[in-house]
Amino acid sequence: MGFQVSIQPSGNVFQAEPDETVLDAALRQGLSLPYGCRDGACGTCRGKVLTGEIAHGKAQIQALDDADRQAGFALLCCAMARSDLCIESREARSLEDIPVKTLPARVHKLTRAASDVMLVELKLPANERLQFLAGQYIDILLKGGRRRAFSLANAPHEDAFLQLHVRHIPGGQFTEHVFGGMKERDIVRLRGPQGSFFQREDSRKPMLLVAGGTGFAPIKAIVEHAIAEGCERPMHVYWGGRARADLYLMELAEQWSAAQANIRFVAVLSDSPTDERWSGRTGLVHEAAMADHPELSGYQAYVCGSPAMVAAARRDFLARCRLPADEFFADSFDFAADTLAVTAHLTHTDA
Template identity: 50%
Template sequence: MSVKVTLSPSGNQFQCHEEDTILEGAHKEGIILPFGCRSGACGSCKGKVIEGLLDRGEYQSSALNDEEIAQGYALLCCAKPISEVTIEIRQVNGMKDIQIKKLPCRVESIVKPNHDVAILKLKLPAQEKFEFLAGQYIDFLLKDGKKRSFSLANAPHETGILELHIRNYPGGSFSQYVFNELKEKTILRFEGPLGTFFLREDSDKPIVFMAGATGFAPIKGIIESARHKGITRPMTLYWGVRSKQDLYYNELVQSWVDENFNFIPVLSEPLEEDEWQGRTGLVHEAILADYPDLSDYQVYACGAPIMVESGFNTFTQTRGLPEDEFYSDPFTPSVDNKRTT
């Protein structure tokens, strides 16, 4: 049994089988909708039900609150249609030829630039073609059947190698494994590329990037890819961390600064020994202070959900940023296959 789903404003339609979520049903028909965690934790796939009934499934209240439900919103990675439905959501272009694969990889190197970040580089099979868009992520496929998701930190033109930035979360089983047990030449398996966090190249609007901690990883890939392609749109990166040591790629980012790119690090808890003379506080508040009007900008945000949500709410409600020009990849704790970094 299947149910017809209509998307607005595109008018595209597809049949969604009863065992599939709306997101799964759309992807099976080659229709790409925004998504991130695929487990009801990040809110990237939020759509508004215009007509019809659906079962919203199980999700985290931080990703979909009661007020949004009352307005008709649902998370399409969890929701299943009960009747024919019409859903308002923007579709994603630019991913038509990207194939999701399951592949082995070999740990090429593990570098720890500070106390709680590991930069992992993975070597792909020599004869395997793996295409992705800068900013997407992969899922490690673990032996116990669980998955752990990490953003790709390198650009697609760097073939044969994948770069990941892994933060050492207290109690995080996979991050503890990476920091304490994982060795070079270990073989791992992953699935990808996944996610719809990537640069929309059909726009010429200036860009504000907002990164929190290792949320810098996919943004690094996006910026390096844009520079490689010769994209000259004005870009400003705000990177929010606790103290100076957390700016683990500071020298690299400083080397990007030119007439088209600006870098503003923001420390929330600078140490006395940092002798910090730069910006302090919360990263989204630094952006608010610098931009009285974001109506002609795009914002790309990656980091903790509270940072992403605060940015979206304040930028759209007080600075005129169009909701459909805010692109995000909120990281969620690594529990039950939720999105991490």
């Protein structure tokens, strides 16, 4: 039987099972409490127990002394509820709440999702975790000061592994390595989280989420985070590609729509071969979204894909559908040459 945990000052409430830590329970339900190592060593997750009882279990609590305990403080990455709780802890809701880290990571798994798309799962050291907001990206650090940026495709609560969706760019320094030389257990270095493309959770407006190609990665993270936190905002997800193979996780997106009453998924192909016998929507993905939503004055739009698609969506959503300019959020995937990488605001490279 679980316990109810309320957070001050936000007033958010979640359920914690007796055999899971307070932090794990909060993350599982989409609440972004601060954390670092998740092992009792760094103290980032320190919070105060206002009412109720907790147990720290057998973990070595290095970042909490006796005076802290007597004052009611706990390390939420180790503390387990033993009654209903009221805790005091800030929640990560903005870029300023989350530190940027440089970390090593091991390649845990490589999955060829399409002929030119690799799903790369990275595992951080046992005593490290990367806290991030749904939709952000990381930089993979290369030799010579170069870096390549990839959106995180997993939701923040599923942080045991970091998932990247890597499209093969012929001649691209990093993607050639991913498809031709990278092996499981290889070590890479990363820095993150980065970027201001993330779900704005303080709004109750319906969300229009538009992805082109591997721009699906951060959209996936946003949707799965929203599902985890029980978000009831309407979410209209559009994913476009040239051919069916470009929609490499279409079954997953269809499952969202089938299981969640507030999620609608639409696949759009712009250049499907005749022999595919595609019976779904055709044309440009942002135009399909506009056909279904000609009036966007009450929406938020999250758009991720090629620079041309992002630019067209911004122009048309604002001019033709009356989307407020401050409700358009985008991440544009540029392809970097093999020179020192420069990451522009709201733009990242993935070659």
